[in-house]
Amino acid sequence: MAWIAVAGAQERANPLIVGVEELNYLPAYGRDENGEYAGFGRAILDAFAEDHGYDLVYRPLPITRLYSGLLSGSIDLKYPDNPRWAEDRKAGRTIAYSAPAMTYIDGNLVTEARDGHDVELIGTVLGFTPWAWLDRIEDDSLQLIESTDLVPVLRQLFAGRIDAAYANVAVAKHVAAENGLPADQLVFRDDLPYDRGTYHLSTTKHPELIAQFDHWLEDNAERVEAMREDYGVGVEELLEPNGE
Structure with a gap:
């Protein structure tokens, strides 16, 4: 499946193929209710493409295959990357990376009932x-459970089968709400x-x-910041309780 965005009048001879992750990670990026690539990632890339007259074809792939596509050249661009x-x-x-398009916080989300408890079993998306937590995972003091999408990770969390979900904090709360899970019961454990980090475009x-x-x-800094606010992918509000 490929999603096509026609942008501008001065097209290249061929469209640019943008490899994107085949999962629901909105509002940062991912599939919407119609199966279309959406979110902040698409908004910013479409805006750039429109201003410069590029055609973009968004090609969703599993995370591991995205790297193969980047390195083999079967995709022109990868988003996000780091x-x-x-x-x-x-x-x-030799890989060229853009300046940061977005800053994120990946952290541990627990249910209100588990807030303050020890974390020994965490879930995350396969390929993340x-x-x-790398030190604790490598010395086997923390167990990692992986799923192909964030939704099953969150369902395991609410079912009590894992202690915490490790994900983009803003995304996890959005995905929970969109899938009928009690997002208001998710707590970001900023004490853990x-x-x-940052999301980049690469090639x-x-x-x-x-x-x-x-x-x-650089030229559209205020416009891009407004997009971040519109999509709710800013991070500063998450850090305010710590005064960071």
Whole structure:
């Protein structure tokens, strides 16, 4: 399945294929109720493409296959990406990364009933790396359960089968609400290790396009920030209780 966005009048000879994650991770990015790629990720890329006259084809792929597509060149661009992700697979390859398009917080969400309890079993999406917990996972003091999508992770959490869900905090609350789960009972455990990172656009084929995207981000800083606010993907409000 591919989602096509026609953008602008000065098209390239061929559309640009953007590899995206085949999962529901809204409002950051993912499938909407109609199965279309949506969220902040699409909004920002469509806006850039429209301003520069590019056609984009969004190609949803499992996370592991996305890296294969990036490295083989079967996709033109990957979103989101980060220099830290899949470092072993990317070793020795030249990859151009954009400036940050979005900042996120990946952390531990628990139910109100489990707030303050020890965390020994966490769930996350297959292909995601819980950076803040790597030491404990590697020494087997913390067990990790992976699912192909965030919805089953959250269902396991509310069923009491895992102690915490490790995910983008804003996304987890949105996905819970959209799937009939009690999002108001989710608590972000900011007293536990969490990771603050950034989403980037990447490519092995078009470094000149990455440079162009960087200039666009700089020139449209207020517009992009308004998009972040519209989609509810800002992070500062999550850190206010800590005064960070």
